[in-house]
Amino acid sequence: xxxxxxxxVRASSIEQAIGLLEEHGERxxxxxxxxxLIPIMKLRLASPEVLVDIGRIPGLSFVKEEGDxxxxxxxxxxxxxxxxxxxxxxxPLLADTAHVLGDPQVRNLGTIGGSVAHADPASDWGTALLxxxxxxxxxxxxxxxxxxxxxFFRDTFATALGPSEILTEIRILKAPARSGGAxxxxxxxxxxxATVAAAAQVELDGRGAIARTRIGLAAAGPTPVRxxxxxxxxxxxxxxVVALAEASRLAAEGARPTADLRGSVEYxxxxxxxxxxRALEKAVERAQR
Amino acid sequence: MAMKPGGKEQGGWxxxxxxxxxxxxxxxxxxxRRYEREVEPRLLLVDFVRDHLRLVGTNEGxxxxxxxxxxxxxxxxAVKSCTMFAVQADGSxxxxxxxxxxxxxxxxxxxxxxxxxxxxxxxxxxxxVLAASELLRVNPKPTEEExxxxxxxxxxxxxxxxxxxxxxxxxxxxxxx
Numbered sequence: 001x002x003x004x005x006x007x008x009v010r011a012s013s014i015e016q017a018i019g020l021l022e023e024h025g026e027r028x029x030x031x032x033x034x035x036x037l038i039p040i041m042k043l044r045l046a047s048p049e050v051l052v053d054i055g056r057i058p059g060l061s062f063v064k065e066e067g068d069x070x071x072x073x074x075x076x077x078x079x080x081x082x083x084x085x086x087x088x089x090x091x092p093l094l095a096d097t098a099h100v101l102g103d104p105q106v107r108n109l110g111t112i113g114g115s116v117a118h119a120d121p122a123s124d125w126g127t128a129l130l131x132x133x134x135x136x137x138x139x140x141x142x143x144x145x146x147x148x149x150x151x152f153f154r155d156t157f158a159t160a161l162g163p164s165e166i167l168t169e170i171r172i173l174k175a176p177a178r179s180g181g182a183x184x185x186x187x188x189x190x191x192x193x194a195t196v197a198a199a200a201q202v203e204l205d206g207r208g209a210i211a212r213t214r215i216g217l218a219a220a221g222p223t224p225v226r227x228x229x230x231x232x233x234x235x236x237x238x239x240x241v242v243a244l245a246e247a248s249r250l251a252a253e254g255a256r257p258t259a260d261l262r263g264s265v266e267y268x269x270x271x272x273x274x275x276x277x278r279a280l281e282k283a284v285e286r287a288q289r
Numbered sequence: 290m291a292m293k294p295g296g297k298e299q300g301g302w303x304x305x306x307x308x309x310x311x312x313x314x315x316x317x318x319x320x321x322r323r324y325e326r327e328v329e330p331r332l333l334l335v336d337f338v339r340d341h342l343r344l345v346g347t348n349e350g351x352x353x354x355x356x357x358x359x360x361x362x363x364x365x366x367a368v369k370s371c372t373m374f375a376v377q378a379d380g381s382x383x384x385x386x387x388x389x390x391x392x393x394x395x396x397x398x399x400x401x402x403x404x405x406x407x408x409x410x411x412x413x414x415x416x417x418v419l420a421a422s423e424l425l426r427v428n429p430k431p432t433e434e435e436x437x438x439x440x441x442x443x444x445x446x447x448x449x450x451x452x453x454x455x456x457x458x459x460x461x462x463x464x465x466x
Contacts, residue, residue, distance in 0.1 A: 008330035103442030
């Protein structure tokens with residue numbers, strides 16, 4: 001399969017890439033790792049006339065903790081997040097996510113920024129980032145602005161990014177002591193999208209009750225979504241079997257999956273309950289360590 | 290009416306598509322040898338390797354990022370060459386299955402696959418071997434689980450996974466990173 005013809009420009013800086021987006025408008029599309037865009041172009045579901053390759057812009061692939069923030073360059077590869085020590089040790093939810101995303105070859109090329117900006121309802125990264133207090137840095141013609149992950153996903157494949165804006169960095173508020181997280185994903189096979197997936201991050205207080213929690217769900221709505229009623233149910237409660245089961249039930253009740261080859265609405269909703277519970281159990285276990 | 294000298298079709302969707310798309314000169318090092326070629330931007334890396342460089346050991350299987358038959362190493366990392374444009378590889382080092390044997394001797398992984406009957410029809414083998422070679426480079430003594438994860442992006446339609454895992458494991462014992 002061949003995509004339609006296009007012009008290709010490898011941008012050497014963010015400024016150059018923004019200039020190209022301004023010049024070409026809707027005719028242009030950004031190419032990061034290409035692991036979503038290239039298959040779509042080969043199927044001719046998208047046929048941009050100009051591809052602006054930002055995958056090799058220097059200085060956009062970092063993963064580092066700085067002060068109270070985990071900073072991730074938008075062009076960091078899934079592999080980088082899977083293997084970086086700080087992520088494995090302190091952000092197990094993110095390491096979980098990187099490990100079940102795509103397959104090893106896809107993880108070697110695909111980027112976290114490309115994945116988030118693509119905004120698939122089943123986006124593993126989109127879902128994982130919802131479980132943290134995540135800020136997204138967008139750089140455009142007028143400079144840089146910061147968006148909350150909660151305001152980022154507008155609709156399926158649609159984000160709050162302006163037409164000439166580029167997602168350049170992801171900032172996650174540092175995970176405090178007595179916190180833990182996990183990502184659990186149901187998929188038919190390696191490399192498939194999530195049938196459903198759940199991301200849970202919990203923070204325990206001094207007596208072991210849940211002080212704060214955020215839960216993200218994949219393939220449970222038009223975008224990655226938070227299970228807010230489940231979160232509200234858990235705050236202040238001890239993380240026992242009953243509380244986690246009720247929270248998972250609430251997550252399933254609020255889920256709005258669509259039927260497709262991966263399953264019916266009823267099946268997916270049932271799986272949201274199972275996978276939310278498993279993510280919560282693992283998150284609590286990690287927080288208690 | 291005669292066209293004015295230098296007159297050309299004005300812009301617009303159709304003309305943008307029918308005009309000559311610029312070709313790009315790229316330089317890549319494949320299996321230690323440098324190649325410079327002019328390519329159309331939409332040329333996929335797998336077609337570049339097979340049709341332009343005539344290195345046909347890299348197989349094109351599903352053409353949809355699933356099967357891994359087209360796996361090559363890009364700067365040491367396994368990638369699916371059906372899901373990358375050749376222009377993206379400009380300036381990179383690529384290893385295909387033809388580049389694995391050194392000085393006329395099979396790579397330890399190739400030896401191990403031969404010894405352990407790690408292939409049946411052989412179509413998936415170049416991709417599997419290259420994916421495994423990245424694993425052994427970064428993790429010389431992998432567990433069975435780690436081997437299975439490393440080749441999880443490669444499908445063997447003969448379903449010969451038991452002997453594939455056995456072969457990678459044997460290569461690891463033989464120090465075949």
